[in-house]
Amino acid sequence: MNASLFRLIYISRNEISGDEATLNREIDQILASSRVKNPIENITGALMFNAGCFAQVLEGSHNEIQNTFERIQCDPRHSHVVVLAFEPTSERSFSNWSMAYFGTNSNAAAKFGDIANKAGFDPSLLEGDRIFDLLKEHLIEAESASHRKQ
Numbered sequence: 412m413n414a415s416l417f418r419l420i421y422i423s424r425n426e427i428s429g430d431e432a433t434l435n436r437e438i439d440q441i442l443a444s445s446r447v448k449n450p451i452e453n454i455t456g457a458l459m460f461n462a463g464c465f466a467q468v469l470e471g472s473h474n475e476i477q478n479t480f481e482r483i484q485c486d487p488r489h490s491h492v493v494v495l496a497f498e499p500t501s502e503r504s505f506s507n508w509s510m511a512y513f514g515t516n517s518n519a520a521a522k523f524g525d526i527a528n529k530a531g532f533d534p535s536l537l538e539g540d541r542i543f544d545l546l547k548e549h550l551i552e553a554e555s556a557s558h559r560k561q
Contacts, residue, residue, distance in 0.1 A: 418500040419469045419476050420539035423489035425460070437488060438514065445510040454479055455503050457511035457546045465489060466542045470503045496539030504547055511550050 427437045438460060449455065454471040467483075469476050476497075484492050505511055 415472055416500050416503065417471065417473050417476055418496065418498060418504075418543075419480060419494065420496040420542055421467055421480070421483070421492055421494050422542065423465045423483070423492040425463055425465060425488070426490050427488050438512075441488070442510055442512055449479070449509040452479065455505045455508055455510075457505050457508060457513070457550060459513045459542070459546055466546070468505065468543055468546055470500065470505060495542060504543070505550065508550070511546070513546065 427434050442458070445458070452471065452475040454469055454475055456467060456469040459466045469479055471479075480494075483489055
């Protein structure tokens with residue numbers, strides 16, 4: 412296992428208010444910022460969004476993940492930030508993505524919304540592995556679909 416590589420999985424409540432255009436602009440800004448900063452800090456990962464919540468996987472060094480996560484916790488677009496897992500990992504699962512994204516129109520985000528709603532946003536009922544598996548499964552499906560189109 413690569414002792415210097417860690418994976419953090421968290422959920423948070425969405426605090427972005429406004430119409431759909433405002434919501435889309437804010438999400439686009441989050442993604443643009445992540446896609447600039449994460450390669451510099453050697454962070455990879457995936458973000459899933461459903462109108463009520465965010466779920467994210469971050470992969471990288473312990474210190475860089477902590478720095479990135481601190482910014483997320485201070486971001487007023489998030490509240491009730493809950494760490495579901497923070498542990499060493501042997502390899503990156505999102506190595507090709509500075510920040511993969513699954514939005515409200517994706518099957519992954521719909522399933523995430525169902526999971527979050529059933530759990531009533533109770534962190535004791537949400538599992539990091541379940542969020543991770545959902546993101547990984549849908550990333551593989553998206554990459555496979557992309558290769559079939561080429």
